Amino acid sequence: MDAIEALLTRRSIRRFHPDPVPRTDVERMLDVLFRSPSAADARPWQFGVVDRRDLLDRLAAAMPKCEMLREAPLALLICAEPAREKIAGFWPQDCAAATENLLIAAHALGYGAVWIGLHPVPDRERAVHDILRVPGDLVPFALVAIGRAAETPVPDERRDAARLHRNEW
Numbered sequence: 001m002d003a004i005e006a007l008l009t010r011r012s013i014r015r016f017h018p019d020p021v022p023r024t025d026v027e028r029m030l031d032v033l034f035r036s037p038s039a040a041d042a043r044p045w046q047f048g049v050v051d052r053r054d055l056l057d058r059l060a061a062a063m064p065k066c067e068m069l070r071e072a073p074l075a076l077l078i079c080a081e082p083a084r085e086k087i088a089g090f091w092p093q094d095c096a097a098a099t100e101n102l103l104i105a106a107h108a109l110g111y112g113a114v115w116i117g118l119h120p121v122p123d124r125e126r127a128v129h130d131i132l133r134v135p136g137d138l139v140p141f142a143l144v145a146i147g148r149a150a151e152t153p154v155p156d157e158r159r160d161a162a163r164l165h166r167n168e169w
């Protein structure tokens with residue numbers, strides 16, 4: 001699958017088969033996370049691998065509408081480390097770029113995945129801090145639940161001519 005096909009066919013997956021994601025594929029996804037772009041190449045992030053069933057279940061129980069974590073065999077955590085910023089204020093964009101890269105990588109490797117937004121939802125940030133013992137100077141930004149897809153949503157047409165402008169509005 002080339003990059004354009006991956007971008008055009010990706011959908012959020014919230015139902016998963018339970019089989020574990022092989023270590024080699026997890027490492028590949030981590031390579032993609034660490035290779036992401038960031039403002040001034042500051043890389044203001046830390047990443048977490050969560051594959052313990054008890055922790056995934058506790059996260060699902062602590063955060064409303066995160067039931068997909070009960071089925072997913074894996075979640076990768078994107079945390080911001082704001083102190084590493086070189087240009088103030090860019091860390092949410094840096095972390096979003098990494099999260100999106102991960103979604104595409106998971107899809108290209110044949111997995112389903114969904115972005116679970118943590119920042120700026122205080123209850124979700126707190127739950128992840130507590131359950132995964134994330135240090136206080138880091139900001140839990142997003143969890144991405146990953147596994148073999150147990151649903152197959154189709155890519156839908158989203159181009160909207162009314163929202164596209166060429167040169168001037």
Ligand SMILES: Cc1cc2nc3c(=O)[nH]c(=O)nc-3n(C[C@H](O)[C@H](O)[C@H](O)COP(=O)(O)O)c2cc1C
Pocket residue numbers: 010011012013014065114115116117
């Ligand atoms: C910043 C952000 C936060 C999101 N948070 C959640 C979430 O908490 N739970 C969820 O089920 N999906 C979440 N999503 C996935 C969106 O619901 C999904 O991308 C959107 O409905 C479009 O569907 P698609 O991903 O299949 O194209 C999030 C997506 C983004 C970009």
